Amino acid sequence: MLQTLKKVGMQKFLAFGALIIIYVFFAFTGKNFTSTATTLNILASSYYVGFLALGATFVIITGGIDLSLGALMMASALLGGALYRDMGFPLWLCMVIMVLFAMLVGLANGILVTKLKLPPFIATLGTMMIMLGLGSIITNTSSKYFPTILEPDGWFIRVFFKTKSGFPVGAVYLMVFFIITFIVLNKTKIGRYIFAIGNNEEAVRLSGIKVNLWKGMAYVITGLGVGLGSILYSATYIVVIPNTGNGIELQAIAAVVIGGTSLSGGVGSLTGTLIGVFIMSILKNGLISMSLPAPYQTFFTGIVVIGAVLMDVYRNKKANELKKIKA
Amino acid sequence: MKKAKRLLSVLLVLTMVVMLFAGCGTKEEETEYYSVIAKGFQHQFWQVVKKGSEQAAADLGVEIFFTGPEGESAIATQVDMINAELAKNPKAIALAALSTESVLSQLQEAADKGIPVIGFDSGVPNAPAGQISANASTDNENAAGLGAEHMYEAIKADIAAASVSSPVIVVILSQDATSASVTGRSKGFAEKMYALITADGQSAAITGDFAAITTGDVANSAVNVKIVVGATPDITDMTNAASGVLNTDNLLGVFCSNEGAVNGLLAAVNAGSTLGADVKVVGFDAGAGQKAAVRGGTFMGSITQDPFAIGYKAVELAVKAANGEAVSDVDTGAKWYDASNMDEPDIAQLLYD
Known part of the structure; x- marks a missing residue:
């Protein structure tokens, strides 16, 4: 156990170091990179990925994966937009439904993986496609838009994106969600069981713990993150287009991996995930501040992901060698 | 280790706060x-x-x-x-x-x-x-009008020869009646063609799927300028619409108002619809298929934006x-x-x- 703790700690320090190095690099090379405006952009463009990644950390710690994150977030936003624009639902109700819908789909993922024993990769791949299709079906393949600042419900943007004076309120919600998930993962039974399942599912089962329940819970928590993420996404970007969103899950998963959570399960950290999210966001804004076109962002994110996982693999190997020597 | 973890969390939050305020004092350069x-x-x-x-x-x-x-x-x-x-x-x-x-x-x-x-x-x-x-x-209307001028030069004689008892038809094939660019082009072409025809003393009417610019009495006109819109912008629906257009009797010319319409027409021809040798086709924009059609003479020419x-x-x-x-x-x-x-x-x- 000490070994794993050390491992996570190490990865986090490395990730944190990388964050600082990347930030300093752009501070020197970027245009106005250290300005308040850019800093606010770094925070603002991390909102929705942050919620997705924090939620996904739970599933990934169980040794699972959720490929439906991006498509589900869009489907949930499209559903909210359709209810708001076409059915005239009040905005607050749309938001509640968006979160409940995403949690419900998370539950469905959980049932597919636990009760029906589908491999998480396949189960959530299927959900991803269903969500892409569903988003188009409920909106009749037309894009939906949330209230703009010119409409009476424009408070939505001020409350969930940034205030009129430019304060990034979304960052506050992200921190609150981080603190809550942090407590759940590190201080409660849910978290302990989720780690235990990721480490050795069979042992947990044999000790009489309801694996399906706790594992399913991880998927529901992920769904919660996605639902909240869809609200922040809608407030930030206003317009939601059907048949988009696949690819966003990979950003979220990349952030989780950069933060030191192992894709084979049992090891992980939300602090790391948050660092991962900011690394990606700094990369995104930094490369634009250097006036480099968008494809470079994807390119360099790929390099960071590979670098992060390489370090992880290398340290795992070292740790295993140490164990062998000791044994 | 727990201590280190806590320290790390504090550090992270601190960095975020520092980031928040980092820029306040920074001078922004003027370039x-x-x-x-x-x-x-x-x-x-x-x-x-x-x-x-x-x-x-x-x-x-x-x-x-x-x-x-x-x-x-x-x-x-x-x-x-x-x-x-x-x-x-x-x-x-x-x-x-x-x-x-x-x-x-x-x-x-x-x-x-x-x-x-x-x-x-x-x-x-x-x-x-x-x-x-x-x-x-x-300006989409002006651009499509340029196409109408070129097409009119080529079909002028046939238009002059037409009469109410043996009318001719010019079709505008469009992929939708909603987007500003496509409707602007349909309108620009139809109105320019109508103006050119009537200026030479021939009778004409604008008809079709775009009610806003329908003009004249088609039953008493020698030339019908007809706007045809596909059921959806999908290539299959555009191809069906184009086949229908190509089956029209006394067809003199077709204007395809964007690449989607062009591809529908070319697909219809590939699928066996006959494009009469005398039918003048004018396209809009470019794309490999359209360029080949212009180069090979299937299209008399096309309009490109700049x-x-x-x-x-x-x-x-x-x-x-x-x-x-x-x-x-x-x-x-x-x-x-x-x-x-x-x-x-x-x-x-x-x-x-």
């Missing part, structure tokens, strides 16, 4: 920097727009950054880009927005910061009054607006191309594959 944010990068169209804007930047001695999202549904990417560009305090921004609704906060912010915004290509449709200083875009001028004028307007000069919308023009001139360098660069 002649302009942002040009396009709708995409993938089409050659945008590459030529970029060339035009870079030429303008070189001519005017300013620095520009031409950027755009990876595709036309990447709204989030474009919004992030606009935010990032605003943070760089450009002298002005030229913008082709993917969606007006998604950029309203950004337009407001630009207005608050005193950064003029110039629309280019499709610009920012229905933006709040005063937030877009001017647009550099193709993306180079769009990019050039966008930067020119941005610089003018930033220097406080009065600016107004600019028609960036359109060019006619056919087999005889399509390989000339200044035309060839406008024709994407």
Whole structure:
């Protein structure tokens, strides 16, 4: 156990170091990179990925994966937009439904993986496609838009994106969600069981713990993150287009991996995930501040992901060698 | 180790706070920097727009950054880009927005910061009054009118020979009756053709799926200018619509108002519909299929927008607006191309594959 703790700690320090190095690099090379405006952009463009990644950390710690994150977030936003624009639902109700819908789909993922024993990769791949299709079906393949600042419900943007004076309120919600998930993962039974399942599912089962329940819970928590993420996404970007969103899950998963959570399960950290999210966001804004076109962002994110996982693999190997020597 | 963990959390929060306030004291440098944010990068169209804007930047001695999202549904990417560009305090921004609704906060912010915004290509449709200083875009009606002039020259004799008892028909094939560019082209072509025909003393009517411009009495006209819109913009529906058009008796000419209509017509011909040897076809925009059809003579010619001028004028307007000069919308023009001139360098660069 000490070994794993050390491992996570190490990865986090490395990730944190990388964050600082990347930030300093752009501070020197970027245009106005250290300005308040850019800093606010770094925070603002991390909102929705942050919620997705924090939620996904739970599933990934169980040794699972959720490929439906991006498509589900869009489907949930499209559903909210359709209810708001076409059915005239009040905005607050749309938001509640968006979160409940995403949690419900998370539950469905959980049932597919636990009760029906589908491999998480396949189960959530299927959900991803269903969500892409569903988003188009409920909106009749037309894009939906949330209230703009010119409409009476424009408070939505001020409350969930940034205030009129430019304060990034979304960052506050992200921190609150981080603190809550942090407590759940590190201080409660849910978290302990989720780690235990990721480490050795069979042992947990044999000790009489309801694996399906706790594992399913991880998927529901992920769904919660996605639902909240869809609200922040809608407030930030206003317009939601059907048949988009696949690819966003990979950003979220990349952030989780950069933060030191192992894709084979049992090891992980939300602090790391948050660092991962900011690394990606700094990369995104930094490369634009250097006036480099968008494809470079994807390119360099790929390099960071590979670098992060390489370090992880290398340290795992070292740790295993140490164990062998000791044994 | 627990201590280290806690320390790390504190450090993380601290960094975020420091980041929040880091910039407050930073001096922002003053350069002649302009942002040009396009709708995409993938089409050659945008590459030529970029060339035009870079030429303008070189001519005017300013620095520009031409950027755009990876595709036309990447709204989030474009919004992030606009935010990032605003943070760089450009002298002005030229913008082709993917969606007006998604950029309203950004337009407001630009207005608050005193950064003029110039629309280019499709610009920012229905933006709040005063937030877009001017647009550099193709006037679709004028552009399609140019096509009507060329087609009319070629079918003039047949039109003069037609009568109410043996009428002829000219069809405009369009993929929708909603988008501003396509409806503008349908209207521009139909009205120009109608004006040319009636100016020569022949009777004509405009009919079809676009009620707003229906004119004249088709039963008592020698020429029917008919607008046909596909059931959906999908290639299969456009192909069906095109087959129907090609089966029309006394068809003199077809104007395809965009690449979707062109591809529908070409697909219908490939699927066995006969394109009469005398039927004159005029297309719009470019693309590999259309270029081959023009080169091979299936099409008498096509209209292309001038993306180079769009990019050039966008930067020119941005610089003018930033220097406080009065600016107004600019028609960036359109060019006619056919087999005889399509390989000339200044035309060839406008024709994407």
